[in-house]
Amino acid sequence: MSLTVRAFTAFLLSLLPLAHASAEQWPTRPIRFIVSQAAGGTPDIICRLISERLSLALGQPVVVEDKPGGSNIVGAVAAARAPADGYTLFFATAAALVSNPYTFKSLPYDAQKDFVPVSMVAKNPFLILVHPSVPASTLDELFAYDKAHPGTLSSATDGTRNFSGILATWLNKASGANILQVPYAKMPQGVQDTLAGRTQVTILAIPSAAPYIRSGGLKPIGVSWPKRLPQYPQVPSIAETYPGVELTGWFVVAAPAGTPAEIVTRLNRELDKILKAPEMANKLEEFGFYTEGADTPEGTAAFVRSQYKLWGKVTREIGLEPE
Numbered sequence: 001m002s003l004t005v006r007a008f009t010a011f012l013l014s015l016l017p018l019a020h021a022s023a024e025q026w027p028t029r030p031i032r033f034i035v036s037q038a039a040g041g042t043p044d045i046i047c048r049l050i051s052e053r054l055s056l057a058l059g060q061p062v063v064v065e066d067k068p069g070g071s072n073i074v075g076a077v078a079a080a081r082a083p084a085d086g087y088t089l090f091f092a093t094a095a096a097l098v099s100n101p102y103t104f105k106s107l108p109y110d111a112q113k114d115f116v117p118v119s120m121v122a123k124n125p126f127l128i129l130v131h132p133s134v135p136a137s138t139l140d141e142l143f144a145y146d147k148a149h150p151g152t153l154s155s156a157t158d159g160t161r162n163f164s165g166i167l168a169t170w171l172n173k174a175s176g177a178n179i180l181q182v183p184y185a186k187m188p189q190g191v192q193d194t195l196a197g198r199t200q201v202t203i204l205a206i207p208s209a210a211p212y213i214r215s216g217g218l219k220p221i222g223v224s225w226p227k228r229l230p231q232y233p234q235v236p237s238i239a240e241t242y243p244g245v246e247l248t249g250w251f252v253v254a255a256p257a258g259t260p261a262e263i264v265t266r267l268n269r270e271l272d273k274i275l276k277a278p279e280m281a282n283k284l285e286e287f288g289f290y291t292e293g294a295d296t297p298e299g300t301a302a303f304v305r306s307q308y309k310l311w312g313k314v315t316r317e318i319g320l321e322p323e
Contacts, residue, residue, distance in 0.1 A: 120294055139222045251289075
């Protein structure tokens with residue numbers, strides 16, 4: 001029996017150099033990037049911009065595969081169940097990794113255990129906007145007006161369980177206001193209603209909001225970011241008035257759990273160069289996203305954990321129950 005154990009141990013040890021060599025040789029074939037939203041959307045476009053540059057850096061094609069559906073669940077499951085060999089990556093959204101676990105009673109994947117974070121990509125804040133007829137230039141003024149004129153204001157959102165709806169509910173909670181939330185299945189209709197004054201408040205990503213701000217159709221009064229934005233320095237951040245109230249969208253690159261550390265490190269290094277290139281940073285800013293590079297795998301993992309805790313806090317405070 002002792003001889004058998006020693007022989008088996010020797011066999012396992014003999015495989016270690018092969019595994020190490022395999023990681024060193026990676027990649028030897030095309031790499032797949034899974035996007036959990038539809039082709040042509042912002043995640044798909046940004047992932048393709050990054051993939052083109054990553055392909056040049058690695059010397060292998062990096063193809064983008066869109067798997068939309070189920071609030072990012074279809075794509076997340078496909079990425080989680082892929083082999084952990086460095087040939088499948090997940091262009092992960094905040095919904096897939098941190099908010100879905102609080103809005104769904106059960107998921108066919110484990111957001112915390114099924115993935116290893118590879119790199120940060122970028123974050124995108126949202127603007128709180130009001131119809132020009134609303135006599136408010138800051139969130140404080142908006143909430144004071146609501147309290148003085150109860151039942152006057154309503155907010156167009158993408159639904160009480162989606163990003164703008166959750167942020168709107170949290171702002172009501174933090175301020176003690178009671179602005180009525182009007183959920184829309186299609187936000188363009190909600191925006192049109194706010195432009196027409198049928199609703200008075202809405203929450204939009206920067207690229208979506210920019211043309212309405214330029215035309216004077218909507219007035220920005222707050223941004224869901226720790227600091228003011230360079231293109232809108234007059235707009236205070238929510239955190240200036242309500243410290244800790246900060247929700248942003250973001251993307252990270254993740255891989256199936258068990259992906260070799262050497263591959264994760266190499267990917268992180270290459271992505272950091274790509275994201276820090278001025279032309280990439282400028283392009284991302286056009287989409288309303290801001291990057292400071294890839295961070296480290298450990299730093300990215302810490303960020304995702306902190307966001308997971310934040311979403312737990314938010315959903316508890318607003319009383320959102322998973323369905």
